[in-house]
Amino acid sequence: MALKKPENMLYEEAINELEHIVGQLEIGELPLEEALKQFERGISLARSNSGKLQKAQQQVNILMQQDAQAPLQEFNE
Secondary structure, three states, X not given: XXXXXXXXXXXXXXXXXXXXXXXXXXXXXXXXXXXXXXXXXXXXXXXHHHHHHHHHHHHHHHHHHHOOOOOOOOOOX
Protein backbone atom coordinates (compact mmCIF):
# COMPACT_ATOMS: atom_id res chain seq x y z
CA MET A 1 0.00 0.00 0.00
CA ALA A 2 1.34 3.41 -0.97
CA LEU A 3 1.82 5.91 1.82
CA LYS A 4 -0.15 9.14 1.71
CA LYS A 5 1.78 12.34 1.30
CA PRO A 6 1.93 14.09 4.68
CA GLU A 7 0.25 17.21 3.28
CA ASN A 8 -2.73 15.08 2.20
CA MET A 9 -3.19 13.50 5.64
CA LEU A 10 -5.39 14.65 8.46
CA TYR A 11 -3.47 16.06 11.40
CA GLU A 12 -4.55 13.14 13.61
CA GLU A 13 -3.54 10.55 11.00
CA ALA A 14 -0.09 12.05 10.75
CA ILE A 15 0.30 12.14 14.54
CA ASN A 16 -0.66 8.47 14.80
CA GLU A 17 1.82 7.48 12.11
CA LEU A 18 4.52 9.64 13.69
CA GLU A 19 3.95 7.96 17.07
CA HIS A 20 4.25 4.56 15.38
CA ILE A 21 7.51 5.57 13.69
CA VAL A 22 8.95 6.89 16.96
CA GLY A 23 8.04 3.62 18.64
CA GLN A 24 9.81 1.61 15.94
CA LEU A 25 12.91 3.77 16.14
CA GLU A 26 13.02 3.61 19.94
CA ILE A 27 13.00 -0.20 19.85
CA GLY A 28 16.10 0.00 17.67
CA GLU A 29 15.60 -3.22 15.76
CA LEU A 30 15.18 -1.75 12.28
CA PRO A 31 18.00 -2.16 9.78
CA LEU A 32 19.87 1.10 9.22
CA GLU A 33 18.38 1.78 5.77
CA GLU A 34 14.83 1.23 7.03
CA ALA A 35 15.49 3.35 10.11
CA LEU A 36 16.70 6.20 7.89
CA LYS A 37 13.59 5.91 5.69
CA GLN A 38 11.35 5.95 8.75
CA PHE A 39 13.23 8.92 10.21
CA GLU A 40 12.85 10.82 6.94
CA ARG A 41 9.11 10.02 6.87
CA GLY A 42 8.80 11.18 10.48
CA ILE A 43 10.49 14.49 9.69
CA SER A 44 8.09 15.02 6.77
CA LEU A 45 5.10 14.26 8.97
CA ALA A 46 6.31 16.59 11.72
CA ARG A 47 6.96 19.45 9.30
CA SER A 48 3.58 19.03 7.65
CA ASN A 49 1.79 19.02 11.00
CA SER A 50 3.74 22.06 12.15
CA GLY A 51 2.50 23.92 9.09
CA LYS A 52 -1.07 22.81 9.77
CA LEU A 53 -0.81 24.05 13.36
CA GLN A 54 0.56 27.40 12.23
CA LYS A 55 -2.30 27.78 9.75
CA ALA A 56 -4.87 26.93 12.42
CA GLN A 57 -3.26 29.45 14.80
CA GLN A 58 -3.46 32.14 12.11
CA GLN A 59 -7.13 31.35 11.54
CA VAL A 60 -7.86 31.64 15.26
CA ASN A 61 -5.97 34.95 15.43
CA ILE A 62 -7.96 36.32 12.49
CA LEU A 63 -11.24 35.23 14.05
CA MET A 64 -10.32 36.76 17.39
CA GLN A 65 -9.35 40.05 15.74
CA GLN A 66 -12.65 40.35 13.92
CA ASP A 67 -14.42 41.21 17.16
CA ALA A 68 -11.78 41.76 19.79
CA GLN A 69 -14.23 43.65 22.02
CA ALA A 70 -16.71 40.77 22.24
CA PRO A 71 -16.77 39.27 25.73
CA LEU A 72 -15.69 35.67 26.00
CA GLN A 73 -18.35 33.24 27.12
CA GLU A 74 -18.03 29.96 28.95
CA PHE A 75 -18.39 26.97 26.67
CA ASN A 76 -21.10 24.50 27.65
CA GLU A 77 -21.40 21.22 25.82
